[in-house]
Amino acid sequence: MSSNGLKIAVVGGGLAGLAAAMKIAEAGHSVDLISVVPVKRSHSVCAQGGINGAVNTKGEGDSPWKHFDDTVYGGDFLANQPPVQRMCEMAPKIIYLFDRMGVPFSRTQEGLIDFRRFGGTLHHRTAFAGASTGQQLLYALDEQVRKHEAAGMVNKYEGWEMLSLVLDDHQVCRGLIAMNLQTLELKEFPADAVIMATGGPGLIFGKSTNSMTCTGSAVSAAYQQGAKYANGEFIQVHPTSIPGEDKLRLMSESARGEGGRVWVPKNPGDKRNPKDIPTAERWYFLEEKYPAYGNLVPRDIATREIFQVCLEGFGVGGENQVYLDLTHIPAETLTRKLGAILEIYEMFVGDDPRFVPMRIFPGVHYSMGGLWVDFEQRTNIPGLFAAGECDYSIHGANRLGANSLVSCVYGGFVAAPSAIEYAQNVERGSTESNGIHAAELKRQQEINDQIIRNEGSENQYKIHDELGKWMTDNVTVVRYNDKLKATDDKLVELIDRFKHISINDSNLWATQAVPHARQLWNMLHLARVITLGALNRDESRGAHYKPDFPDRDDEKFLKTTIAEFSEESPVLSYEEVDIGLIEPRKRDYTKGKSKKA
């Protein structure tokens, strides 16, 4: 431990958690880094397309301000603007730092970092490393953190799952309780400050593009202990995913960024091989409706259009799928620019997308909502900080492609000094000796014991399936109030049925049944936040779309939804959005962006 003896715990070792851990160690403080999976295997490895930063390598007149404007506009003005601006200013520096850490970014002929175009912008602003940018960025941070680990500054607890926070009588966070996933041993982690960086909650929707660790469980636990959860209803559904039995695999937006075209046969019954359908008989519906952005409209719009086209019966083969076509681009170019993601398609579907148009459909992808934080990444619980996909702060009502990785690193970089400052000033008082940690540990142990003892007739995996199905059917692309209400009723029922599960595993060593049960409970509660947030928001904005309320309603809903836990039902309230820098304007991607900003 460092000389001044600060104790900071970081929960989660994705991009955000590692970014924070690195900064804290570098500042000379020791860190406990707690993660369900070895940090190098965190969900951030999945990111394929790239990371945004207005470096303006192509001389297009790009600037951090334009990046800021695109982000705020893309998010339908729901984000507080100051942190977004700060992130966009930091973005080029973040990319440069990764460059220095040795990330093998693709290069221009001059040997500079190359940039590509992504959705929701007219500029080449996305740096990429092959087609596995997230993997490469995560590894770079993992390596730096390993260096600090070797130097004794970072203590990793991999294979440990956070179950709850330790709060004192004044609701101040004094550490956390985590469970060893092999032995089921519970351990207290006393800390002056805790940074949560536990990623998104995709598993609430059953199948999504997320990793299996993305349960949102830790965040939900914090919410149930009093942390505010903001904008839960804003769930991004990615327009192009590959349907699968176990998960929806993403087809990265870079496929469209590199020129991929979305189409369906004009004749809905057309059974011909796609290659045999002449151009005149193909409907390139995105290009037709959005001449300025074409296939690169933001995700929410692409998703809804694809969904709608299928609803109208134009889906390929009458099914819920459309073509995403790259076959007009030379195979060699595709291999070079998109190799890894095309391999994914080939590996899991069997066809080679360089020669056969891919079949894709929208899939749950990202949560814009998350723990409420202020502009310094502080939650409402003193001593608790959040960063990365688990916080709500940057993306408003819709996230632009390649903006998450940068927001994760930004969040980690802001949370770290913020937590250090807090830890240096907080009074420890007698909290270490007055038994609050032991008491919380005992409470968590009792919950485990109860789950282990239960011998009900419910199967937890079946409850999870039902949860996923209800959420996917009713709380994704198109939302109706009656269905949202019915979904919440269902969730209440599932929460009740949860009490009658039996874990079906008599061997408690390394069992997955107990952790899954803990996660499921938390997912059910977070699902209610998402559903009721959607029910209450009678407008359409970004990823949240209600046909009965098709317009954005700034007067009533240019507000952050805040959910607070209560035993009966989440309590919702609304908070003003800081729009001091760019005045809200109507979002319209049919033309080039109206110049106001």
Added chain:
Amino acid sequence: MSETNGHHEKKRLDNPPQTIEFKIQRREKLGGETRWEVFEIPYRRNLNVISALMDIRKNPVTKDGRQTTPPVWDMSCLEQVCGICTMVIDGRARQSCSALVDDLLLASGSNTITLQPMSKFPNVRDLKVDRTRMFDHLKQVHAWVELDGSHDLGPGAQISNETAQERYAFSRCMTCGCCLEACPQYFEDNYIGPQAIAQARLFNMHPTGKITIDERLDGLMGEDGITNCGNAQNCVQVCPMSVPLTKAIYETNRDITVNALFGWLKK
């Protein structure tokens, strides 16, 4: 990926069976005895090993109707990029997410798929292993770039796209352990193995990384070092990320020779 000259369509199973069998090696805990259990599930199109395991976990009853404990395995990304779900499937170490049932049945000509944990790592339970030592190897070879700090110092060195792509190939390693499982020289952690050598090479190729090449090579020159390689070349054949492992070993050996020859000049 396959040939570039034409459309490549995958071979599919034409007459799929009604049901498929999974023969799974079970172990209750570290150091416990192993035993086999057979499970039967209905065949569906597009099954991979993971979705089959998920099915079994929901209702763990063996083929002969005996209630048992759910098999334990690790999984996360399901896109073959996190490396965690690696196991030995029909005798070959690979990721269970990208092991498609149709392909396996086609290859074996049978209706049974056999699952075992990797044998070169401590077996925690059932199909789950502990690969901590692979991460320790990365410490041993200083697999990172030494920075002056993470504050803003502008961009890094200019690098040709060619070098970037060459490094990218090394940087795709997901620490899955297939190469160690396949290596005839690697057992009981006697040898640092191809994975760590390739990661050392990744940084030795970087303009800034190169500055600390000595530390990295030092980590490879001990008793468990690079000289253990017997040149069987199994590693490069099993690597799911096509990491050019034998090239890394060759080039690192060359670096070590050069360093041995000229090292004294630096002193």
